[in-house]
Amino acid sequence: MSAVHPTVGLSDHGHGHAGHHEIGFVGKYIFSKDHKVIGIQFLITTLLMLMVGGALALGVRFQLAWPWRAMPLVSQLTGGLFAAEGGQISPEFYTMLFTMHASVMIFLVIIPILAGAFGNFLIPLMIGADDMAFPTLNMLSYWFMWPAIACFGMSFTVNGLNAAPANGWTAYPVLSAVVQAAPGAGDAQTWWLFGLTLVGVSSMMGSVNYMTTIINMRAPGMTLFRMPLTIWSMFITAILQAFALPVLTAAGFMLVAERTLGFKFFVPGNLLINDAPATVGGGQPLLWQHLFWFYSHPAVYIMLLPAMGMVSDMLAAQVRKPIFGYKPMVYSMAAIAGLGFIVWGHHMFTSGMNPALGMTFMISTMMIALPSAVKVFNWIGTIWGGKVQFNTVTLNCVAFVSMFIVGGLSGIFMAAVPVDIYFHDTYFIVAHFHYVLFGATLFGCFGAIQFWYPKMFGRMMSERLGKLHFLLSFIGFNGTFFPMHLLGIAGFPRRYADPYIHPYMEHLMPINRFITLCAILMGIAQFILLFNFAFSFFAGKKAGRNPWNANGLEWSAPSPPGHGNFDVPPVCYRGPYEYSSPLSEGTDFLMQTDPLRHTGGVGNAGDGHH
């Protein structure tokens, strides 16, 4: 790129239309087209959904710890609302609980909190744009979430109060295609599929918008290799979403057509399921599994990459060092995304899939561990010898890295076909994906909330509450999910309402009780987060523009930024990671907007040619 000249005399472009027209309360806070408001809307919605999903999970945990006992409190308070007979969890209801737990957590929490909340809030700020490329589309992508939530809610209530889809979040046919398969799941499963489609539409609108914004709306001087890793991760995530999601949407339409209109895609002929008449046709159940995982494996990276990017940015700022290996970080994310498209079959090793494919998918899956490892080593390299600030953000980031290591390692175990044949559908899998999804992604999000809260609301979150929340969550998390590895190795199956009917699993009950107690602790800890979030809004310490002395463009905007974001359209002079540079006399950071010193690449991050 050619040299960039300081932008003098542009001073009132940034809030170009801030003062021109008044926007009413509804336009400003509810149907807002401002990316910051939409991001915060997404954040609050997903935090609420996190609590809903957590409550569902506690139902599951209760049954596994004290099978067939009436739930204390819940059964009395709700008058048996959530339980079949006398406050008990019936087997069907248990199935529904874990199905909806996973669906809520994946589609209404993790995916929207990353792309929807942080993606929306951070992308324009970090690339120096005044908003997204298409603000209305952006607003729609938020307002498509609510019909989706309503559809998921409908799936709970349409067939009476003990109804919900009961096929797991993966919705495998034949059970999900034959209406009579699960009692109570009749229309519920169809509503669930509608909800899924709506979430998909929302993500789709978000992803094309993000890609356009990142490609075309960067501030002058913000070359591709001067973009913060958060932006790279959001960009790559958007690409994943754009190419993987349509396949799931298509498959979802096919399943809806099969359930409601008599189409035949997935159900083979001659099956007798419950009291349904024998099936007719010649569909192929494995087709769904392929199409589903073609989306859902890339989706697990959609659920991780943005957190990886944000952690990279937070970590560099908290240890006052340039990120170790900026370009390898970018390339490894790209490699993860690319490889992520060719590993989906590792979820189907035991499905009766062609063994030749099993071998192929095993090798590609093991390959994906390489770029993941590159990233882990780079984070460790970043921390190494840094001036570590021992605060909530750092704690959460370090938790992210270490929990991702555990989850990644168990992933490699299961990537080997012979091992997976034993581990598949045991609690080992449950441990694996909670380590990556909760341990990595959610801790990353906790850190990101703490880190960018001052930019959102102009106040700092309480450090003391933050640390308490981290500590309890971290202990609760490991207490809950680490023992699940042991359960899995002992052969404890997932998705069983009562595994103890098999005598060889009776002795696992105490571990399960321990797990449930830890899960309750972890659940309670989240109220601290909510409290901190709400409390700091009123009572937090006032924050300046750049409370963390960080380098990104977002820290040159006011806190909170007004409509249009920057008071001067920012110009970017260097990469985002020049901490503790010898060039920055007196301070230990060099903001991307700092024009004083033209520099080559300190820490290899600044040379922006592409």
Added chain:
Amino acid sequence: MSHEEHADHGHLYRFIFGLLCVFTAVSWLADECKEYIPGVWLLPIIVLGVAVMKALCVLLIFMHIKFERAWKYVLLAPTTILAIGLPLALLPDVGVHYYHMDVPQDPISDQAFEDLEPTSDAGHSSH
């Protein structure tokens, strides 16, 4: 924007339209005389080959890809790879089976029709 770069392509467009009509006629003809086309695979190869040619015409000329800058490669390469890769990956599993697939379509499914008798349509088994 990029419009200034476009010269007058009227002639080219007319030519491409003509070409598309000819291609359509070719696949139609291929269908008309399919009895005379030997083998199982020749007809699909002909008509799908023609389809690819037509798609290229539309993509390159009508959709202006020929006149766009290098971004077209970045954008179309991953899509094309995935779009070809997905069916190819499905083929060895769902398309070609390593086990015998021919589930007999009879005895029990006949019951299906019987159970449904006077009220519902035959085969409408999902209700």
Added chain:
Amino acid sequence: MSHSGTVAAQPPVKMGLAIPNSKLCMWLFLGTEIMFFTAFIGTYLVLRLGSPGWPSDVADTHINVRAGGVNTFVLIFSSYLVVLAHESMLKHQFQKAWKLMCAVLFFGVVFLGIKSMEYKGKFDHDIVPGHIAENDAQALQKLVNEFSKSRDAMTNALITDDPKSEKKLSPAQKLVGLPQLISSESDTTKKDALKALGELRDATAQLKEGVRKDTLVLHTGTDHEVNPDITTKLEKFRTNEHTARYFTAHDPHPMVYGNVFASVYFLMTGFHAIHVIVGMILWIFPILRGAKLDASYTDWVENSGLYWHFVDLVWIFLFPLIYIVEFGSHAV
């Protein structure tokens, strides 16, 4: 900063591509659309290649190559018009562009018209997913079901419940009294109608008995003709002036893997048709500008054009795949 409208202070260096955001977004969106149809086309290919049988005899499938071919031409021609419309917009010949877009919209309607005629043909022969018998036994059973349904519909229409009595009679219960009703009926047309109903009832019972005892065969002779006993019955009730209104039975046409075939057919052509409709909606906006159409719509026309060409592109592949190719599957 594209939407802020203030052009005064352009930043010195524009980052990114030299195309408008809307066009970039449209291309990215088309990328996602390609994947959407890839899922359908992939599904079609693997289901078709993976099924040991596939209906390909036009007499069974009622696939109409002519209609598909004409529709291909219609879409290609409309695509050509779209190109011309965009050219005219660039040359500021807005009225010419307006007329061309109207023509595009018209051809969109033509396409959908031909498509719906094809669909009607399918429905008339009950080539509908989930309705298709896969073998002779199912076809016979389906025939009996359709006969019974017609019989019941006619019964309910001709013999109404006694308004004074509370209880509703089922068609079967009503039919018990049919002979008395016939003899007591004075109106001759009504009498004939009741007699026809009696015949329909008997025919239904005969078929049912044949199926139950396994004496009824669907095909006779060496050249696989439908059993004349069945065809005459069908013909009789279709032409009889009293029964025709109620008689809904279809010619029995068992098709192995016919349900999967019909499913992918309707899936792919259906979603393509939805895309045609969306494309037409996109054209309506500039058309509504009428005489006020101006250069501000150039990008809109270009982007809608891209979408329209994409819809054309999908059809270019659907046409051979659905209407022409036979992967040597054994027709039944």
